[in-house]
Every structure is written in C-alpha cells, then in structure tokens.
Amino acid sequence: LDDLGQWDTWLQSSLHTADGKPVPGAPTFEPKKYTLDVTLAERELRLTGKARIDLEPVVAGSRAVSLVLPGDFQVTKVTDAAGAPLFHLRNGGELTVILPQAPPSGGTATVVVEYSGRPVDKDWNLFTLLDTLGWYPHAGAVDRAPYDVTFHWPKGLELVSSGHRMDGGESPDGTRWERRTLDYPAFGFSFEVGRFRVETAQAGHVAVRFAFGSGSGWLGRGVREEVMKAVT
Helix, strand or coil, X not given: CCCCCCCCCCCCCCXXXXXXXXXXXXXXXEEEEEEEEEEECCCCCCEEEEEEEEEEECCCCCCEEEEECCCCCEEEEEECCCCCECEEEEECCEEEEECCCCCCCCCCEXXXXXXXXXXXXXXXXXXXXXXXXXXXXXXXXXXXXXXXXXXXXXXXXXXXXXXXXXXXXXXXXXXXXXXEEEXXXXXXXXXXXXXXXXXXXXXXXXXXXXXXXXXXXXXXXXHHHHHHHXXX
C-alpha cells in the first residue's frame, strides 16, 4: 500500500439523444466512387497518384472529411472537383479535409488528393505490393464503392489488377498503361506488378487468370498445376 500507482481513469461512452438513447459515432462521409490515376516510376517503382473520391454525406451538415492513407505516403495537394485547394491536416495515417460548405441533402462532395510514396518492395527481380489496400486514400467505415483506375508502369514489367480491362496500350514515352473498372460497390481494389508467367484455366463459365512470379518457388510445372487445380 506504500505505492497505490496512478489513478488516471478514462470513461468512454456514446453520445445520447434527448431521451437518453445512445447515438454511436460514424464517419461523416462514405465513398460513392473512386477514380484513381497512378504512375509507377522506373527502377524503385515509386508511385505518384491522383485519387478523386466522390462522397455521400452520412451526417447532415458535416464539412470535415476523414480519409486514411498510410503515413509513409506524402500528400502534395488536396482540391475539390474544380481544382480549388481545400484546407487539410495530416496526422500520421489520417488526412482530414475541410469542405468550404456542407453538401445539400441528397447531394455529393468531391475530394481530389495528389500523393506519392513507395508501395512496392523490390528484391532483385521480385516485386511485392507492401499493402494490398493501403496504396490509395480511403474514406468511410463501410467503404464500398465502384472503381475506375488507370495504371501507368514501366514497359519491361507486367501488371495484374482487379476489375475489367477497358483500354490500354503503350505511351509515346515507352511506358505501358491500362484502364480498369469495377462497376459494383467493392471493399477495395488492388494490383501486383512484376515479371509473371501468365496461364489461364476454366472453372465452369468463369475464366481464371493466374500470374506466377518469376524467381519464386511457384514456377515448377507440378506446383503450378496443383495451384490451378485447387483454385478452379
């Protein structure tokens, strides 16, 4: 009893309505659509991107938009749909953006984030995406939205990703590009880049595409066939 310690007590509770019912907190906005345009530069595959997030208000009258982007990405610019700068504050992996006014009932708001960082780990000729969802900013807690994503990457590599291929080709500077869409609300969108051995298989009416990374232990024919059989 000579040392009772520190009596530093915290209480956490929901807000309450006038009649005493709890009102749990919620993000002020949920995403309506993600439109991403990202470039992976040569050598270290550093990413520079522009993320347009169309938002639906959850809490009427709110002007503060809470976004999540890993802290090792740098945010260079935040604007509205017309390109007007928006006040924003970065705190670790959190990015708070203040709208000039709250959207009307049934309306939407748009936030455009320009950012950069290193999402891919390179080990000799092996490439690994460090975080399958943490390479672009996210909004909301439910976070279900369709996607329209355009990739630009070095010519000597392959890129596989979510969604359906809408267009693509080779740019005048020799880089490759591809636009892919996901038309139904999804939890996230991801990709991998590298040197792949691509094979296809059929599972009923579903065509399955496999991309086996070069230099890994998955290149043996027997192993590939086992994986493909298990998946299909």
